[in-house]
Amino acid sequence: MIKVNDYKELKTLVDDPNVYLGDLDVSAITDMSFLFEDSLRMDFSGIEKWDMRNVSSIDGMFANAQFFSHDISNWQLDSVPLQNKSFNSFIKNICIDTPVYDYYQLTVRNIVSEKEKRIINLKKQGFKLPIKAEYACLNCTRNDEINEFVNSLDDDQRLDTIDVSMCKNFSKVLKNSERSNYDGIENWVTSSAIDFTDFANGAKNFNPELKNFCFFNCKYADNFLANTDYNQNFSEKQKFSTNLNSCVGMLKNCKKFNSSLDCFLFYKISADCTDLLVGCSSFDAKNIPLFNKLPSNIALSLASTVLNIELDKRPFCLNKEQYKEDYESLINNYSFNTPLENKMVLVLLKDSELENLPIPIKSDKNLHLSELAPLVGENHLFKSFAISKSTLKQIKEKYRSDKEFFKTFTSMELSDYVTLKGYQIDENVKFTSLQLLFITNPNEMYRNNHTNYEALCESITSNNTIPTKDARDMFILGNDLYKKGLLTISDNHKNNHPDVQLDNSKNIIPALKR
Structure with a gap:
């Protein structure tokens, strides 16, 4: 030798x-x-x-x-x-x-x-190569053929009995799978994969490590692991690239998911990440990669989703001292200043479809907005979106006037949205369009003579109700917020009318600053 x-x-x-x-x-x-x-x-x-x-x-x-x-x-x-x-x-x-x-x-x-x-x-087939898998997909293998093959395996058979390294389409491969054993899937090589849409959506008992999954060439990951028990880390070496077009609802309703998302540490991604973590009720914000390393659309989507999770899972209960630690925990465990700093909230007042609006809000990637938990209306939900001030200006410019804009929308500071959403959770109340407009854009209310604005403000501060129905609804909401210290009404000599503002400086509802 x-x-x-x-x-x-x-x-x-x-x-x-x-x-x-x-x-x-x-x-x-x-x-x-x-x-x-x-x-x-x-x-x-x-x-x-x-x-x-x-x-x-x-x-x-x-x-x-x-x-x-x-x-x-x-x-x-x-x-x-x-x-x-x-x-x-x-x-x-x-x-x-x-x-x-x-x-x-x-x-x-x-x-x-x-x-x-x-x-x-x-x-x-005569291939004499050192490959442990017994079967292999070809570069023309369809996703339904992989699905059929996996379904043909007994529960005790390992999934790495098949080599999938040539496959490009993994959509629906394990959708609604009834398997109890996914051993071997950690050895799947997915470097050729382009489409992971609905890959394991609804798969029962699905929580295997996917440590060797590669997403670099992936374009579509909508509902990738939605509605599963998945709770494993996504590492930086698995990261997505500029190829990614959409990962809407990627982990939607993964109620146990509370692991890292370092696969998004790539600053040039411009994909649609709407509802990426929606329904992930166990998720902790500290598992989000540093926001300053994330592209703005992904950072905004993740921040908005975590804000929704925190709002939904905490019993706010206004003015009750025993929940003070909950408020402080929300503030300290998650820095709302990044990337939600300076963000506005756009609220859709009319019960109409988004695609009928003058601008395709949700389909325009350049707008970089993310859907927040809706505010509850009397007859429907008011869809709410986190949005930059520049984007809000861009949308307003599509309307002939502010008056036309406020027929469809209202807008508010993100801190005011948190206050109103927390208030709704506490009090189990439903807003009307006029109530929202009065609280969020009182100047618009005043300019368009929706009601006797000055008399309404005076009645709120003096606790004297007024007769007309529309004004009464606004009085009930305004007076309750005023009594709870969440609303201030002050004279504004510059505008020649009272100033109405939501006030969360007392941190009764968590403020957005640490």
């Missing part, structure tokens, strides 16, 4: 056609990348005996080796990363432009022309 000490020595030896490969002890070699690239060697006998356990890289090892088709199925590639020893890697990288590659191409053509299933038995 010839003890080989380094790559250069090994390269010299394998380039000599008179050297029998079985005489080489390669156990000390860690890198064999491009070792036989462009080789004209015809005899590869003995290579099957090589001790490959310490080798960590075999990239392009046989690339364009015109006569390589040897059986290497018994190699143990313990040190090679999973992604680099997949079927896809062997065909398109390690053995590219060899007889092995040509045979793969022929196999695909025959299967497609004969309309056979695009999942092959590797040994029966």
Whole structure:
């Protein structure tokens, strides 16, 4: 046996056609990348005996080796990363432009022309590669074929019995799965994946590690793991790229999810991330990556969702001292200043469809807004959106006048939204459109003579009700907020009418500053 000490020595030896490969002890070699690239060697006998356990890289090892088709199925590639020893890697990288590659191409053509299933038995098909999986998908395998294959497996069969490294479409592969065992899915290589839409949406008992899942080429991840028990970390090495178009509801209603989201640590992502964490009632904000490293649309979506979660799960109960710790916890555990600082809230007053509005609010990625928990109306929910001041100005410009704008919308500071939402949770009340307009935009109310504005303000502060129905509704809300210290009414000599403002300086409802 010839003890080989380094790559250069090994390269010299394998380039000599008179050297029998079985005489080489390669156990000390860690890198064999491009070792036989462009080789004209015809005899590869003995290579099957090589001790490959310490080798960590075999990239392009046989690339364009015109006569390589040897059986290497018994190699143990313990040190090679999973992604680099997949079927896809062997065909398109390690053995590219060899007889092995040509045979793969022929196999695909025959299967497609004969309309056979695009999942092959590797040994029966004659592939002699060191791949642990018994079956492999082809680059033309459809998502429904993977779904059918997985459903055909018994619960005690591992999912890594199939190599999916060539698959591009993983949509609905495990949707509504009834399996109780997902062992082996952690070994799936998904570097070719483009579509994860509804991948495991509604799958029962689904909480396996997906540590080797790669999202770099993914374009669609809508409802990826929605409505499951999933609660595993997404690491930075799995991160999405600029390829991502949409991940709407990616973890929707994953009520147990409280793990890291470092896969979003990529500043150029501009995908639609609406409702990414909606319904994740166990989620803690500290698992969100640093907001200053996130693209603004994702940061806003995550911040808005966490705010909704915190509002929903805490018993606010105004003016009750025993809940003071809850308020402080909300303030201290989550910095609302980033990225919600300076954000406004746009509230849709009319019960109309968003697509009928002059601007396609939710479909325009450039607007960078995120849906908050709606304020409760008497006949419908008032949809609410976190929005920048510049975007709010952009939307207002679509209307002929402020008067036209306020027929459809009202707007408020984010802190005022938190106050009103917390107030609704505490008091179980429902707002009317006029009540919202009065509390959030009293100047508009005054300008358009919706009611006797000055008399209404005076009645609120003096606790004397007024007769007309519209004014009475506003009096009831305004007076209650006023008595709870959440509303201030003061003279404003500049505007020549009283000033109405929500006031949460007492932190009765959590303020947005730490």
